[in-house]
Amino acid sequence: MxxxxxxxxxxxxxxxxxxxxxxxxxxxxxVVYLDGNSLGALPRHVPDAVADVVTNQWGRDLVESWNTHGWWQAPAAVGDRVGRIVGAAPGQVVVGDSTSVRLHQSLHAAAALRPDRHVVLTDPDSFPTDLYVLAGVASQVGWAVEKVVPDKMAKRLATSDDVAAVLVSHVDYRTGRLWDLPAITAAAHDAGALVVWDLCHSAGAVPVGLDEHRVDLAVGCTYKFLNGGPGAPAYGYVAYRHQAAAPNVLAGWHGHAQPFAMERDYRPAPGIERMRTGTAPMLSLLALDAALDVFDDxxxxxxxxxxxxxxxxxxxxxxxxxxxxxxxxxxxxxxxxxxxxxxxxxxxxxxxxxxxxxxxxxxxxxxxxxxxxxxxxxxxxxxxxxxxxxxxxxxxxxxxxxxxxxxxxxx
The missing domain is CATH 3.90.1150.10 (Aspartate Aminotransferase, domain 1)
Incomplete structure (x- = not known):
């Protein structure tokens, strides 16, 4: 045998x-490494790329690196690289912060985009962080949380017009079950609801097609199948059609329309840049940028x-x-x-x-x-x-x- x-x-x-x-x-x-869905392996060229960031960019060029090496633009530029992998055209993905922060932002944005609805659906077997964050946001915006197995969500959505949003992990982290993103998204839209997808266990391993399937909002980490390294920053996706109306509940100076004007009042930047918060962790962000080279060809x-x-x-x-x-x-x-x-x-x-x-x-x-x-x-x-x-x-x-x-x- x-x-x-x-x-x-x-x-x-x-x-x-x-x-x-x-x-x-x-x-x-x-070693046969079968834990890349917890922490991806190290791409061979990343150590040299990080050494260059530390020694030459930070060490030699100091603060000028924000301009000369594109540090300021990196959250959106790396976001576009992630976007290619998850099927999003440029200008819809920004990288920085953690998955929890990105999820918090996305759920609050969904609540603001559907202010007259007060129910949110989610998978009872979602990763615990998703359930914790959702419970916190629900208490803040007045949502009732209903836990529904994803393949039964379409039936629930068809029963009433009270659902504001649906939160689903694309892949079940325990069993590896891949949920039907196109069908669940379409069912949510037919009911007038928005959908927020957690792509932590699918990005880089499964075609997602965010634009193709008209997903509203999505989040994901980058240290699993994207091989960004431990604690690599997460990303958030906001479809073009929602960006002008989607608020950033965690407004910070990097998301301001004119961050260096140092204005006392917040004015959101246009486009996906409004979803930035504070200063991104540049070492890990640029390590991720190098790691994404694996997907170039x-x-x-x-x-x-x-x-x-x-x-x-x-x-x-x-x-x-x-x-x-x-x-x-x-x-x-x-x-x-x-x-x-x-x-x-x-x-x-x-x-x-x-x-x-x-x-x-x-x-x-x-x-x-x-x-x-x-x-x-x-x-x-x-x-x-x-x-x-x-x-x-x-x-x-x-x-x-x-x-x-x-x-x-x-x-």
Whole structure:
């Protein structure tokens, strides 16, 4: 069986050779890294790019770098680069702050754009930050929060005209379920509601098509499939048609129409620049800018094709090598993001034992082994290695070792 799977992996890797970008990343030898949906790997050229920012721009040119090196324009310029990846024309994405801040801004903007409606829908299984931020904004604007599974939202939206906005994560962070962005967006619009999409687990892995599908607002982090680095700044998208009326509830001087006039009263800048707040974290922003070079010569649709082949093959390997494996990620390509999640009662021990064998995944409470597939730097041979590690850990009982009983704060 394993000889056949080895041959199949080699054939699949040969057929997808055009999208193999592993040589552009710094990865430890002997490690299969399946946690890129938590923290993307380091693009090989980023250290030199950051060293130039520190040594030459900051170190030599000092404050003049805001002008001579384009620091002031960077939040919108890098935003346009992210925009290309998520299907947004220039002038609709700005980078800076955290996903929580961007989500707070977007939800307040939605409330202002739909002032006579007082219900917001969201997925009960969304990432906790989304639920926390939404609860806070709802208390501030007077929304009632209704938790509805995304594939039932269209039915709920059709029942009344009280929904102001819908907040959905494009990909379920635990199971990897990919929700139907075009259909949910259309259903929200048919009901007169706005839609806010969280793209944290899809940007850079799944074609999004924000403009194509007339999404209203979107947010996302850049340290997962975009490989921006730990704590890399997040981004916010506001469609052109909403920008003039969308307020920035976190108004700061960088979002002012004339920031260096130092006026006492706030006047929002035109366009997406109004969604800027304070000074962006330039070192991490420019590290992200360099990291995005990885996508310069590859379309997200091609990355998606590679990802689907990798996750499909990983599932095949798990099902052939592990009796009664409980794969909870969707088997259908159109419903699956870029990960394969497996349920096991001792999931934490499984994840730690696999890491001991050089296969790095992660654990999600209460019982999910999450194997994230960052397609540019992974191969089908890696998928087979991961499945073998999973099978060997269970067969040996390593996951039950007492040494794995103390959970770390991260995984």
């Amino acid at each position: 394993t000889d056949r799977l080895t041959s199949e992996a080699a054939a699949l890797d040969a057929s997808h050779a055009a999208t193999d970008r592993r040589d552009r990343f710094l990865l430890p030898d002997g 590859v379309e997200v649709a091609s990355v998606r094709a590679r990802s689907l082949s990798l996750t499909r093959f990983l599932r095949v390997c798990l099902e052939e090598l592990v009796p009664d494996v409980d794969v909870v990620s969707p088997s259908k390509d159109e419903r699956r993001g870029s990960q394969v999640a497996v349920r096991h009662e001792a999931a934490y021990g499984v994840v730690r034992a696999m890491a001991g064998r050089g296969v790095v995944g992660d654990f999600r409470t209460p019982d999910v082994v999450r194997l994230g597939v960052a397609a540019p730097y992974l191969t089908h041979a890696d998928m087979l290695t991961a499945a073998r590690a999973y099978a060997d850990v269970l067969a040996s009982g390593e996951h039950l070792d007492a040494g794995w009983s103390q959970r770390s704060t991260v995984t």
